[in-house]
Amino acid sequence: MFKKVLVSEDMDDINKGIYNTLHDLGVKQIDQVQYCDDAYLKIKKAILDEAPYELFITDLSFKSDHREQRFTSGDMLLKSIKKEYPDLKAIVYSVEDRLPKVRALIQDFKVNAYVCKSRRGLVELTNAIQAILSNSIYLSPEVNNALKPKSNLEIEDFDIKLLKQLSLGLSQEEISNHFKENNISPSSLSSIEKRLNKLRIQFKANNAIHLVAIVKDLGLI
Amino acid sequence: MFKKVLVSEDMDDINKGIYNTLHDLGVKQIDQVQYCDDAYLKIKKAILDEAPYELFITDLSFKSDHREQRFTSGDMLLKSIKKEYPDLKAIVYSVEDRLPKVRALIQDFKVNAYVCKSRRGLVELTNAIQAILSNSIYLSPEVNNALKPKSNLEIEDFDIKLLKQLSLGLSQEEISNHFKENNISPSSLSSIEKRLNKLRIQFKANNAIHLVAIVKDLGLI
DNA sequence: TCACTCATTACGGGAAACAGTAAAGTAGTT
DNA sequence: AACTACTTTACTGTTTCCCGTAATGAGTGA
Numbered sequence: 388m389f390k391k392v393l394v395s396e397d398m399d400d401i402n403k404g405i406y407n408t409l410h411d412l413g414v415k416q417i418d419q420v421q422y423c424d425d426a427y428l429k430i431k432k433a434i435l436d437e438a439p440y441e442l443f444i445t446d447l448s449f450k451s452d453h454r455e456q457r458f459t460s461g462d463m464l465l466k467s468i469k470k471e472y473p474d475l476k477a478i479v480y481s482v483e484d485r486l487p488k489v490r491a492l493i494q495d496f497k498v499n500a501y502v503c504k505s506r507r508g509l510v511e512l513t514n515a516i517q518a519i520l521s522n523s524i525y526l527s528p529e530v531n532n533a534l535k536p537k538s539n540l541e542i543e544d545f546d547i548k549l550l551k552q553l554s555l556g557l558s559q560e561e562i563s564n565h566f567k568e569n570n571i572s573p574s575s576l577s578s579i580e581k582r583l584n585k586l587r588i589q590f591k592a593n594n595a596i597h598l599v600a601i602v603k604d605l606g607l608i
Numbered sequence: 609m610f611k612k613v614l615v616s617e618d619m620d621d622i623n624k625g626i627y628n629t630l631h632d633l634g635v636k637q638i639d640q641v642q643y644c645d646d647a648y649l650k651i652k653k654a655i656l657d658e659a660p661y662e663l664f665i666t667d668l669s670f671k672s673d674h675r676e677q678r679f680t681s682g683d684m685l686l687k688s689i690k691k692e693y694p695d696l697k698a699i700v701y702s703v704e705d706r707l708p709k710v711r712a713l714i715q716d717f718k719v720n721a722y723v724c725k726s727r728r729g730l731v732e733l734t735n736a737i738q739a740i741l742s743n744s745i746y747l748s749p750e751v752n753n754a755l756k757p758k759s760n761l762e763i764e765d766f767d768i769k770l771l772k773q774l775s776l777g778l779s780q781e782e783i784s785n786h787f788k789e790n791n792i793s794p795s796s797l798s799s800i801e802k803r804l805n806k807l808r809i810q811f812k813a814n815n816a817i818h819l820v821a822i823v824k825d826l827g828l829i
Numbered sequence: 830t831c832a833c834t835c836a837t838t839a840c841g842g843g844a845a846a847c848a849g850t851a852a853a854g855t856a857g858t859t
Numbered sequence: 860a861a862c863t864a865c866t867t868t869a870c871t872g873t874t875t876c877c878c879g880t881a882a883t884g885a886g887t888g889a
Contacts, residue, residue: 596777600775796869798867802867835885842879846876853869
């Protein structure tokens, strides 16, 4: 079992639950912080003291308050941490269950497990720790297919750009002009209408508003 | 101190934290459920057994799973409970910090305290329990001005409903009809346009698409 | 070169959204 | 009842979106 674990989670009640679980698993030293910046400093310091953490468990979203923070989310923190210390095992423990998010964390940031907070959150957390001990990656059932091959209806880069501009409040004509200026093809108003129509059908959206709402939920933009 | 308390909260980690806090406060019997329906049944049964709960602590949002539920949210449950047993003290313990919601729960449903989950959530919970013991209402600092006269900048429940329908792909006319059918006022097409215009200005959105994108990012819908 | 396909662009009509103003309804005060 | 302040509804243009169809252009094979 891990001997030295750091937990970063802003809610004190959840912290309590995690602490109990880790304690029951036999973890000797359990440190807890409520801000990402504190987590960063603690991890750095532990390494300087030649007593590094063996496991880092963190939430993704942290409520902002009066304290000015360098890292305002678990994502940002993990990106830095895993870049500097790729060997430190990390578990994300979050309510977030959108697959693109999970995929990015696992594939790009190389986190070792993704556990969704839920009724069985602490059980899943235990499973994740066991999995990491045997050097495998763990995903909660809710997000288990995050790493499966993407759906066959391939969304192109152009579509993402288009949807992004749409969500930023540009009219179709403004998007057309924007594409013309930036040499993105196709750029005619007609083509943009056509492409949006295709996307609406593909995502079963009633109108452009609905379409943007759907792709935002999917985490595409 | 209360002797018999029921806690309804779906996340097991939070449950653990609440349990410890109540235990430290000296509560003898602490029962915990993870579904609203279970809470309802337990409360009813306790009264039939002539050993009623003295305090009921509940979350508002519950993740839905395979189990079909009569009550899918803490709101719905509290409405029924407080109607049947107005004397049962109730604390809402939720991340939700929008004032109209809090106001409705306190004023309409007569709940006795509203505690926001946060870094100091468990401390606030303790405060709330102390306040209820001396027969006063408690609100976390985050929502302390929920009962103050509302400013016109405030997002009302109606606005949320409106934005929600919009994001689901209904046209403004369809939303108007939907509101008429469900006796939500105002419901005229003109009023809906007017309200959306206000929201667009408030959120600095160029159009309805932009507006929905913004409020989705803010997590309002 | 001709015919064919496919992507892009252009155009027109109808529906919805957007903007502004006027009218009708509601509530509280005097 | 009359006044005020406010909310809700109704009505009228203008713009944008939505949808179908047709024209243009580029590339491919016979």
